[in-house]
Amino acid sequence: xxxxxxxxxxxxxxxxxxxxxxxxxxxxxxxxxxxxxxxxxxxxxxxxxxxxxxxxxxxxxxxxxxxxxxxxxxxxxxxxxxxxxxxxxxxxxxxxxxxxxxxxxxxxxxxxxxxxxxxxxxxxxxxxxxxxxxxxxxxxxxxxxxxxxxxxxxxxxxxxxxxxxxxxxxxxxxxxxxxxxxxxxxxxxxxxxxxxxxxxxxxxxxxxxxxxxxxxxxxxxxxxxxxxxxxxxxxxxxxxxxxxxxxxxxxxxxxxxxxxxxxxxxxxxxxxxxxxxxxxxxxxxxxxxx
Numbered sequence: 615x616x617x618x619x620x621x622x623x624x625x626x627x628x629x630x631x632x633x634x635x636x637x638x639x640x641x642x643x644x645x646x647x648x649x650x651x652x653x654x655x656x657x658x659x660x661x662x663x664x665x666x667x668x669x670x671x672x673x674x675x676x677x678x679x680x681x682x683x684x685x686x687x688x689x690x691x692x693x694x695x696x697x698x699x700x701x702x703x704x705x706x707x708x709x710x711x712x713x714x715x716x717x718x719x720x721x722x723x724x725x726x727x728x729x730x731x732x733x734x735x736x737x738x739x740x741x742x743x744x745x746x747x748x749x750x751x752x753x754x755x756x757x758x759x760x761x762x763x764x765x766x767x768x769x770x771x772x773x774x775x776x777x778x779x780x781x782x783x784x785x786x787x788x789x790x791x792x793x794x795x796x797x798x799x800x801x802x803x804x805x806x807x808x809x810x811x812x813x814x815x816x817x818x819x820x821x822x823x824x825x826x827x828x829x830x831x832x833x834x835x836x837x838x839x840x841x842x843x844x845x846x847x848x849x850x851x852x853x854x855x856x857x858x859x860x861x862x863x864x865x866x867x868x869x870x871x872x873x874x875x876x877x878x879x880x881x882x883x884x885x886x887x888x889x890x891x892x893x894x895x896x897x898x899x900x901x902x903x904x
Contacts, residue, residue, distance in 0.1 A: 840864060
């Protein structure tokens with residue numbers, strides 16, 4: 615879609631996330647594109663044992679054309695000075711999307727970066743493989759669970775990933791980051807759960823043995839409690855039955871990024887559930903205007 619045809623506040627967001635089973639190795643890389651201004655924001659968090667690095671930079675340049683996300687091969691990209699990031703995906707209309715994420719960035723040795731350019735060189739070369747065709751919402755959100763493999767090099771140290779992960783996209787008008795929410799995305803080899811709780815309700819899905827089920831209800835304890843107990847109720851349309859996933863999530867990595875004059879906290883979590891151990895991310899957001 616051309617610049618002149620875009621709706622007000624149009625934006626695009628793409629993210630890759632991976633976490634090792636022991637909770638020590640993590641990467642989260644997100645690119646937010648704003649075609650109306652030609653600008654982009656990049657958020658990065660990397661953890662490897664006791665070490666952690668991050669960045670949050672709003673001055674990347676990007677195309678002023680909207681991405682044709684209905685195509686079978688799609689690229690989201692941005693750059694700044696000597697830095698660059700690129701998300702390329704193919705077989706997007708099939709059952710198993712494959713993505714390649716490459717980046718040359720600069721981070722800082724912190725879990726809580728300030729806005730701006732870092733000083734420590736980071737190279738990213740990761741392959742994503744989806745476990746299904748994922749969950750697509752009417753609002754332009756696409757969530758997929760799968761696996762992430764490849765390398766991330768920070769200050770000359772190479773970290774090898776071969777771990778469960780996820781790919782996320784969201785496109786459409788977005789005047790600000792988001793209304794208040796809790797975002798919970800966890801998985802193991804056979805089960806995945808995405809639950810997003812807003813003031814007006816919940817959205818998301820469950821996946822068991824490759825089959826997608828509707829999320830009907832979700833409750834989780836507030837961020838002041840850790841571990842946080844939760845319950846999620848899924849509807850299996852094939853058998854016309856309800857299924858329950860419940861457990862407790864404990865944080866193994868914690869970090870924050872600056873958004874709209876605030877800091878948004880987030881955590882990588884390991885979860886003990888009635889369907890086995892799962893792991894993923896748990897984030898809360900409460901904007902100052904609410």
